[in-house]
Amino acid sequence: MKKSKTLKWIFIVLGAILMVVLSFTLLYKLLIPDVCYYHTHEMNSFMSLFYSAGPEDNGHPAPNFTNFLISFVFGGILGYALYKLTTPLRKKF
Structure with a gap:
């Protein structure tokens, strides 16, 4: 693939969107298998940072x-890394 700013931003945005979707679906199901557990138990500080259980x-x-926000930024970074891996390096003389 040829390097371009448009292609770079497409990789970044698609990586960010994909990471948000994975975080809100797959990761949510893996971390919280029983959502009713938190009716009677408190969330720890790590879970409280990324999830809220309000009325x-x-x-x-x-x-x-x-x-x-964390998922979007992390996905953008992964998208940029994937862009760097898939585009060839140019040597400037």
Whole structure:
């Protein structure tokens, strides 16, 4: 593939979107197999950082803005790394 700014941003945005989707679906199911567990138990500090269990979700943990932001940034970084791996390096003389 030829290097271009448009292609770079496509990789970054698609990587970010893919990571957010994976975080909100697959990772959520792996970390929280029983959502009703938190009706009677407190979340630890790590879970509280990425998930909130408020009255709007009926006490079930839901991904919060921090989870979205971290996933989006991490996905963008992975997209950029994938762009760097798939585009050939040019030697400038």
